[in-house]
Amino acid sequence: EAAVTQSPRNKVTVTGGNVTLSCRQTNSHNYMYWYRQDTGHGLRLIHYSYGAGNLQIGDVPDGYKATRTTQEDFFLLLELASPSQTSLYFCASRQVSNERLFFGHGTKLSVL
């Protein structure tokens, strides 16, 4: 079973704060994704990547940066956090387009 590990599990910051969410997958998957989950919106795609150094823009990218430093590691950066970014963030990975996503356990972010 593919393993996707997110850290931290919970994070509280203040408006204007700087936050980095980390994701590591250990199955050499090509694709990695960052989603946010909010009631009434399901999961919305923020950014995704198909390999180290690559970044693709998702559907709700405003206020977020991301960086794929290695095959295993994908980071989501909030440089000026706002209360609207309070959410549950999921990282996921998969090998190819016809395969399922493997999800991490999520990071609950609160921006006060």
Add this chain to the structure above:
Amino acid sequence: GEQVEQRPPHLSVREGDSAVITCTYTDPNSYYFFWYKQEPGASLQLLMKVFSSTEINEGQGFTVLLNKKDKRLSLNLTAAHPGDSAAYFCAVSANTNKVVFGTGTRLQVLP
């Protein structure tokens, strides 16, 4: 871009009843379809994946129907039990490698 509408947002049924969740999508080039289940406080787990055109797939206690002509995907729990209480999400993917999720259905199965 792809938009996926999922209905209903909430569904409450009695144990043993059937439950139907439907997704409609917009991109005619979509051809990978998935259903995920999310139990309270947990991550998402794959329920079933569906490819090809009109197709019925059956799993343990549920049926998935894909109608590409109408761009509709449905999940039918044939005899719901309390362990099925969870949130369910459809997901749609074209060959762009984006995966777009529906807005989710929170299912409650009452004993």
